[in-house]
Amino acid sequence: MINNKVADRISNIHSDIRGPVFFKALEMEKQGQKVLKLNTGNPAAFGFKMPDSVKNYLIENVDKSLGYCGIRGMMPALEAICEYEKTKGIQNITTDDVFICNGVSEAANMAVTALVNAGEEVLIPSPCYSLWTNSVYQVGGNPVLYVCDEESNWNPDLKDIESKITSKTKAIVIINPNNPTGALYPDEILEGIAKIAREHNLVVFSDEIYDRLVLDNLPHTSFAKIAPDLTVVTFNGLSKSHCLCGFRCGWAVLSGETELRAELRKAFVTLASVRLCSNAAMQLIIPTALKDTEYTKQMISPGGRIYEQRQVVMDAIKDIDGLSCVKTQGAFYCFPKIDTKRYNVTSDKEFAYGLLEAKKILIVAGSGFGWNTNDHFRIVMLPEPEQLKKAMYEMGDYLQTLKK
Ligand SMILES: Cc1ncc(COP(=O)(O)O)c(C=O)c1O
Known part of the structure; x- marks a missing residue:
């Protein structure tokens, strides 16, 4: 029964x-x-x-967003995101590697669904914004928490990460800058994570939704910049930098000179196509928003x-x-x-x-x-x-x- x-x-x-x-x-x-x-x-x-630039553009152009758009997103928005991520030092990406989603929330779900089988493990920071553990649970995977060390500025503890790797570990999540700790990771830590990912053949999911909200003129390094050889999915969006949470505007960018990236891209196309497209009205404003750096600054x-x-x-x-x-x-x-x-x-x-x-x-x-x-x-x-x-x-x- x-x-x-x-x-x-x-x-x-x-x-x-x-x-x-x-x-x-x-x-x-x-x-x-x-x-x-x-x-x-x-x-x-x-x-x-919201930024005036965004509001004005949306009011004048909203008629252009009535139909379903491309499954990855609208071309001007894809180009603007690709350009933005290239300025962050992510190499060898084209608009084919960009997927606009209804927030980083949907992008994270999509990435985990594309990669993780039931019973497989994903390393997730502790403490961590719960989107990531929940995305893994949703596909029947097992989130395995690694420690971020309060005594060391809440940086990920590389030894702890290494000790938690098993034959079932598929990916590692980093959130940089971090929610809830507000930590910004130095390059040595990112390089340490890259070394571990390289040795154990792990995909890295790098949630960088707060990369434009870094204080005290500190530099933000995109994980994918320092690991062009690894399969990395970089997540970002406009919810925080442009105070547009309700617009549900986020994206994922696939990088890395690997066969897996090509396979993941195909999986993303499949998943994106079954949900038709992401909210089109909000994609209209992506180029304007990404140009309006003054608002965030x-x-x-x-x-x-x-x-x-x-x-x-x-x-x-x-x-x-x-x-x-x-x-x-x-x-x-x-x-x-x-x-x-x-x-x-x-x-x-x-x-x-x-x-x-x-x-x-x-x-x-x-x-x-x-x-x-x-x-x-x-x-x-x-x-x-x-x-x-x-x-x-x-x-x-x-x-x-x-x-x-
Ligand atoms: C680390 C992190 N990732 C993703 C999200 C969700 O972003 P979005 O509004 O783009 O779905 C949040 C929201 O608070 C967050 O803190």
Whole structure:
């Protein structure tokens, strides 16, 4: 008899960013309470406006997007992405290697579906944005977490990566800059990962959605630039750099002088064709957005919101006894640690519930990112500086109630 239940794989799939604490926050809002929701990296929710260049172009040209477009995407958008990724140093790519998707989310699903069989393993950073673990679970694969080391600026621990490789390991995921830690990886680390991937014949999935949101003028290196010999899929999009999360505009670029790249490209064509095409209206604005570098630069420069908001949070954490944090170098997240010798925190989820109930501030517990020491949480540094300052004060105040 047919098993009349949902698929077993569903039980592994979850997102704490929109998990039980989030639903509790929604309930509180229904009851008329005001909650500061620091759970999602969604700039528009905090008053970030779209670039004027993008808005004007879209209004004038939207009629050009009514039909299905090419399965990879619209040619001007594919060309603009190809050009952008070449300026990042990715070699030997053409528009045939670019696949525009409904966000990096869909691109990640597509890449994992194209590569990973049920029972195969993918190395995933811990802590990690849950898209990647979930994408692997969706195809019946096994995510295997490797440690990023807080003591070493949250860089991936190369020895740990190597120790987790088995005969079933197919790929390694890196997120650079990282969500939730805000770490930017130095070239030595990328080269170390490339060496491991080379030795063990692994594909590298490099999620670079925050590459234009690097602070303090630090340089960002695309993984594919330093590993032209390896099969690499580079992911990027406009959700964060242009504050357009709702547009669902992302892409994957395949590189590497390998036979596997050609095979993967064919698999991507198959998967892209069954979903017809990606949202066409949003592809119209890709060339304009990628040309408008000033918009993003302004946000990350002194005086710009992302720069100043990071400053507010970092300063506030220094003033909170028993809270510490590695300084964010890219993206708009940080991942502070609570000193559990000084505070009664035995469950990070309970801490998140408690903060929500006491201060009406929603954060995501570290365990929501596969980090299981029960003493970390993620802050989304997107509210205006004054509101963030107040929220940080309230967090500190709540922590004091847990003092041992
Ligand atoms: C590391 C990372 N990758 C991918 C995504 C999803 O991006 P998109 O909006 O393009 O689907 C996010 C969203 O927060 C993210 O943090």
